[in-house]
Every structure is written in structure tokens, then in C-alpha cells.
Amino acid sequence: xxxxxxxxxxxxxxxxxxxxxxxxxxxxxxxxxxxxxxxxxxxxxxxxxxxxxxxxxxxxxxxxxxxxxxxxxxxxxxxxxxxxxxxxxxxxxxxxxxxxxxxxxxxxxxxxxxxxxxxxxxxxxxxxxxxxxxxxxxxxxxxxxxxxxxxxxxxxxxxxxxxxxxxxxxxxxxxxxxxxxxxxxxxxxxxxxxxxxxxxxxxxxxxxxxxxxxxxxxxxxxxxxxxxxxxxxxxxxxxxxxxxxxxxxxxxxxxxxxxxxxxxxxxxxxxxxxxxxxxxxxxxxxxxxxxxxxxxxxxxxxxxxxxxxx
Amino acid sequence: xxxxxxxxxxxxxxxxxxxxxxxxxxxxxxxxxxxxxxxxxxxxxxxxxxxxxxxxxxxxxxxxxxxxxxxxxxxxxxxxxxxxxxxxxxxxxxxxxxxxxxxxxxxxxxxxxxxxxxxxxxxxxxxxxxxxxxxxxxxxxxxxxxxxxxxxxxxxxxxxxxxxxxxxxxxxxxxxxxxxxxxxxxxxxxxxxxxxxxxxxxxxxxxxxxxxxxxxxxxxxxxxxxxxxxxxxxxxxxxxxxxxxxxxxxxxxxxxxxxxxxxxxxxxxxxxxxxxxxxxxxxxxxxxxxxxxxxxxxxxxxxxxxxxxx
Numbered sequence: 213x214x215x216x217x218x219x220x221x222x223x224x225x226x227x228x229x230x231x232x233x234x235x236x237x238x239x240x241x242x243x244x245x246x247x248x249x250x251x252x253x254x255x256x257x258x259x260x261x262x263x264x265x266x267x268x269x270x271x272x273x274x275x276x277x278x279x280x281x282x283x284x285x286x287x288x289x290x291x292x293x294x295x296x297x298x299x300x301x302x303x304x305x306x307x308x309x310x311x312x313x314x315x316x317x318x319x320x321x322x323x324x325x326x327x328x329x330x331x332x333x334x335x336x337x338x339x340x341x342x343x344x345x346x347x348x349x350x351x352x353x354x355x356x357x358x359x360x361x362x363x364x365x366x367x368x369x370x371x372x373x374x375x376x377x378x379x380x381x382x383x384x385x386x387x388x389x390x391x392x393x394x395x396x397x398x399x400x401x402x403x404x405x406x407x408x409x410x411x412x413x414x415x416x417x418x419x420x421x422x423x424x425x426x427x428x429x430x431x432x433x434x435x436x437x438x439x440x441x442x443x444x445x446x447x448x449x450x451x452x453x454x455x456x457x458x459x460x461x462x463x464x465x466x467x468x469x470x471x472x473x474x475x476x477x478x479x480x481x482x483x484x485x486x487x488x489x490x491x492x493x494x495x496x497x498x499x500x501x502x503x504x505x506x507x508x509x510x511x512x513x514x515x516x517x518x519x520x521x522x
Numbered sequence: 523x524x525x526x527x528x529x530x531x532x533x534x535x536x537x538x539x540x541x542x543x544x545x546x547x548x549x550x551x552x553x554x555x556x557x558x559x560x561x562x563x564x565x566x567x568x569x570x571x572x573x574x575x576x577x578x579x580x581x582x583x584x585x586x587x588x589x590x591x592x593x594x595x596x597x598x599x600x601x602x603x604x605x606x607x608x609x610x611x612x613x614x615x616x617x618x619x620x621x622x623x624x625x626x627x628x629x630x631x632x633x634x635x636x637x638x639x640x641x642x643x644x645x646x647x648x649x650x651x652x653x654x655x656x657x658x659x660x661x662x663x664x665x666x667x668x669x670x671x672x673x674x675x676x677x678x679x680x681x682x683x684x685x686x687x688x689x690x691x692x693x694x695x696x697x698x699x700x701x702x703x704x705x706x707x708x709x710x711x712x713x714x715x716x717x718x719x720x721x722x723x724x725x726x727x728x729x730x731x732x733x734x735x736x737x738x739x740x741x742x743x744x745x746x747x748x749x750x751x752x753x754x755x756x757x758x759x760x761x762x763x764x765x766x767x768x769x770x771x772x773x774x775x776x777x778x779x780x781x782x783x784x785x786x787x788x789x790x791x792x793x794x795x796x797x798x799x800x801x802x803x804x805x806x807x808x809x810x811x812x813x814x815x816x817x818x819x820x821x822x823x824x825x826x827x828x829x830x831x832x
Binding site for chain 2: 309310311312313314315316317318319320321322323324325326327337341510511514515518519
């Protein structure tokens with residue numbers, strides 16, 4: 213069987229990196245020849261996770277076709293979030309927990325999506341369905357991914373299956389997940405050494421919304437005011453990205469991981485800002501709005517904004 | 523929980539009808555409120571199956587939004603093969619074994635596709651994963667669907683999982699699947715009372731291939747020459763469909779279920795016929811070509827033709 217690469221989305225977060233490692237281990241056990249790679253370096257949170265569980269970061273690739281003919285995607289499906297030459301390779305497997313958009317294949321494939329809080333929760337089900345034991349280290353990584361995606365089970369994307377998976381994986385990895393989880397999330401809020409441009413690109417994804425190119429970035433913090441001290445340079449960086457990448461709209465979601473509220477900063481043309489106001493039923497003041505309880509880009513931002521653009 | 527409809531593709535075959543019935547039973551066991559419906563009347567083969575297992579044909583619907591806000595799809599995902607107003611309802615679940623094309627959602631959903639011979643094989647796995655027992659009658663229906671889709675396990679789409687599923691379902695339904703299967707397939711070859719227009723629409727699907735609208739129909743027979751006696755009226759009916767529906771190409775695959783060969787008849791513009799010749803590496807003679815061993819539209823026709831149109 214020819215080798216395949218497995219990777220998560222661009223600007224990888226903990227789930228994107230971990231799901232590739234975990235799915236690669238499983239698929240190799242099932243007889244495939246795969247390698248987990250990544251479309252970028254680990255962020256601060258993921259670096260903390262990999263260090264904690266003594267795991268090397270996956271090799272970063274720029275293109276896939278130079279190495280393989282076929283790939284497996286985790287934690288994403290939209291081509292503009294994937295490897296640059298995704299159109300040139302065959303996708304044989306997808307495991308994901310997002311909406312499906314602009315994902316087209318010529319052949320039947322394995323596609324497993326569930327509306328759960330984290331790809332790693334789905335992967336744990338697939339391990340169980342195939343009677344493959346999760347090694348201790350991979351259990352720790354998967355636990356970290358669920359904590360990351362659900363903000364320690366507090367995001368509205370959290371399901372009972374995520375809660376059960378956290379319990380199982382905490383046991384398998386001998387981890388006190390409450391204590392570890394908060395330390396891990398705090399590690400991800402270490403933004404001091406980042407430039408404004410790095411900060412708005414760290415956890416950013418592009419979306420096609422009825423023909424409008426929309427960029428949605430999110431940063432986690434324990435103090436929103438602390439991040440907003442850099443508002444001027446953040447605005448400049450977002451405006452520059454809109455110009456150079458032709459985004460109609462750039463949204464930055466600054467999320468307080470302690471109380472699960474977000475401040476939204478929206479830079480874009482007037483029509484896009486009108487869509488933002490409609491989507492969240494708010495009036496932007498100086499391009500900003502407070503969104504109490506909003507922490508999930510996937511569930512609380514993208515569908516609402518997509519609808520507002522229609 | 524609000525009621526949802528479950529249905530397979532237009533011009534339903536046995537798998538499309540049966541998968542809706544079987545998935546609806548399972549989902550209702552899991553706490554959903556669903557009804558299996560169909561986008562057309564059962565064909566001769568499916569009528570034989572439903573009669574054999576004393577099951578009523580699902581109610582036929584023309585639109586979905588008039589009844590529900592959300593639906594579940596089985597055995598298809600491409601919108602042009604679905605209910606007419608699919609764009610107006612939310613798709614919450616898909617279980618399928620085809621390529622993914624033009625399927626877009628605003629929200630995360632449950633999507634389960636595997637490159638297996640039949641949707642019912644995937645459904646049996648989902649029953650097992652959820653520890654739901656398959657009732658005897660539904661086991662018989664699912665067995666029939668796998669026999670239908672794999673031409674009694676002879677199609678190249680057949681996998682070990684399909685073979686295992688047939689054994690399991692034959693036991694659960696107390697069916698001698700070899701004897702029953704051949705009778706069932708033969709029932710589907712009863713074409714005598716069909717008009718040419720009915721015949722080319724019975725098991726036909728539309729595909730978007732790089733901007734070309736392509737219609738691919740298939741009829742099963744035990745004697746290809748017998749079907750070709752009606753070539754003149756078949757050609758006329760296919761040409762009329764091309765005209766009224768703006769298809770660039772209409773392909774009719776006449777498949778001998780006894781020896782797994784097919785005769786292909788291609789009606790369309792010159793560019794489309796060139797694509798056909800390229801796709802199958804044949805020279806059309808009087809718009810026809812013999813395709814030994816070709817029985818699967820999904821695996822042996824659509825990907826090749828899609829590539830030829832690119």
C-alpha cells in the first residue's frame with residue numbers, strides 16, 4: 213500500500229496536530245502506511261502539550277504531491293484551509309467535526325464527521341470500533357485536544373461524548389485533567405512575544421461565505437483588556453491582511469477562557485460590517501462588540517455569519 | 523426533538539429505499555423522530571424485495587420543506603440527485619458510499635461515508651456500534667440491498683465487509699442468499715412492460731462533470747441483445763432527454779448480471795463522445811462500445827468520465 217500523509221488544517225491548533233498523530237497511529241495499526249505531518253509549527257499551547265507528553269512536533273510540509281499521491285485529512289475539509297496543492301492529490305479519508313464546504317471528490321472515500329466538540333473524540337470512537345488500544349501518550353495528547361477545543365468542557369460545542377472521552381482519556385493517560393487543562397490553556401494565552409501579525413494569524417481560518425472571503429481569527433486570553441491594549445497595531449495588521457489577501461472581512465475574536473466571553477473586532481468593508489451586526493444582533497462601536505458566552509467559531513460565529521451573507 | 527425525513531436518491535434503487543427504512547428504524551431507537559420516505563416508486567426489483575419481506579413501500583414525497591425543517595440523506599449526497607427543495611432544509615445526517623460533490627453545509631453534521639459496496643453494509647456497522655439489534659425483516663431488506671448493489675457480490679465495488687455483512691444478514695433473516703439473490707436480480711430485469719423513456723429513467727443519475735451535465739442510466743438484464751432490439755427507441759428517448767434537460771451526454775449502461783459485462787450506448791455532442799472514448803479507452807461504433815467487466819457506475823464509470831472531462 214502506497215504511503216499517505218495525514219494532516220490537519222493550516223495554522224494548526226492542538227486538535228489539528230494531535231488528531232494527525234493519533235489517526236496515523238491508528239491507521240498504521242490497521243495496515244495503512246501513513247505519516248502524521250503538519251501545515252505549520254505548533255502554537256504555544258500545542259508546544260506545551262507536546263512537551264508535557266514528550267512528543268516531537270510533526271514535520272511541517274508545504275506541499276503534498278511532491279511526496280505522495282494520496283492523503284488523509286483530519287480536523288478540516290475546506291480546501292482553502294488545507295495544503296496548498298490539495299487539488300493535486302487524492303483524499304482517501306477525512307475525520308472532522310466541521311461543516312462541509314467546497315469539498316469534492318471523484319471517487320468514493322471514507323468520510324467521518326460528527327457534530328462533536330473535538331476530532332479527537334471521534335477518533336477515540338474509531339479506536340474503540342476497531343478494538344485498538346490507545347497508548348498512554350496518545351491518550352494524553354487526545355485529552356489535551358478535547359480540553360483545547362472545548363475550553364475545558366465549557367464551550368457550547370461540548371457534548372456528552374466529549375465529557376465521556378475526557379474521563380476515559382484522563383484515566384488512560386493518568387492525568388488530573390482539571391489542573392493540567394487549566395495550565396495548558398494558560399500556556400496558550402502567552403501572547404507577549406508575538407507581533408500583531410503573528411497574533412492574528414495564530415489561530416485563523418478562511419471561509420467562503422456566499423462569494424465573500426472571510427477570515428476569522430481567535431486568540432485566547434485570561435484578560436481581554438490586556439489584548440486590547442494592542443488594538444491599534446491589531447487593526448493595522450488586519451487591514452493589511454484584507455488588502456493583500458482580498459478578504460472582505462477580518463474578524464478577531466478575543467476569548468476570555470476563564471469566563472467564556474469574547475470581544476469581537478471586525479475590520480472590513482461596510483457591507484461586511486453590516487453582516488456582522490446582523491449575524492450577532494449587535495451594534496458595532498468603533499468596530500467592536502462584546503459577545504457574552506460566545507467562544508466557538510464553528511458553532512457561534514461561522515453559521516451565523518454565513519447566513520447573514522446570504 | 524422535531525421530526526426529520528430520511529430518504530435516498532431520485533429514481534430509487536433497492537439500497538436507496540431500504541437504507542431509508544433501516545436508518546429510520548435505527549435512529550428512532552436512538553431517540554430521533556424520523557420517517558423513511560422515498561423520492562419515487564420502487565422499481566421492479568425493489569417491489570419484489572418489499573413483497574418478499576412483507577414491507578410497505580415508503581411514502582413518496584415531492585418536497586421536504588413543506589413537512590420538516592431538517593432531513594437525513596442515505597445513499598446519496600449530490601443535490602441534483604436529492605429532493606427538489608434540498609437547498610431549503612437542513613441536512614443533519616448523511617450515510618453514503620459515493621463520491622462527495624457539491625454538498626455544502628453551514629453547520630457541522632453527522633456524515634458517514636465509506637468506500638464499501640452498499641450503504642446497507644455501513645448501516646449494519648452503525649447498528650453494531652450502537653448495540654441495536656437488526657430485526658429479521660430489516661435484515662432481509664438490507665441483505666437485498668447489498669445483493670442489488672454488488673450484483674450478488676460480483677461487482678468490483680464488493681469488499682470483504684460487504685461479504686461479511688451478507689453472511690450476517692442472511693443468518694439474521696433466515697435467507698438462502700444465493701438462491702434468493704438470483705431470483706431478486708432477475709425480477710429487476712423484467713423490462714418488457716416498460717416504455718423506452720421509463721427504461722432510461724429507471725436507474726438514472728445526473729452528474730456535474732466540470733460544468734457538463736451528464737446523465738448515466740443503467741439497466742440490468744440477462745440478455746443484452748434483447749435490450750438492444752429496442753435500440754432505435756432508446757436512442758430517441760435519450761436524445762429527447764438531452765434536449766429537454768440540457769444534458770451534454772446521456773450514457774446507458776446495459777449490464778448482463780450473469781457474466782458482469784456491459785454494453786455502453788452514448789448519446790451526446792461530439793466533445794462528450796470524445797470524452798467517453800478517452801474515459802474507457804474505446805472507439806465508439808455507432809455510439810456503442812462493449813465494456814467487459816464493467817458493472818459499477820460509481821467505480822468504473824463516473825470517476826473515469828469525470829477525469830476525461832477535465
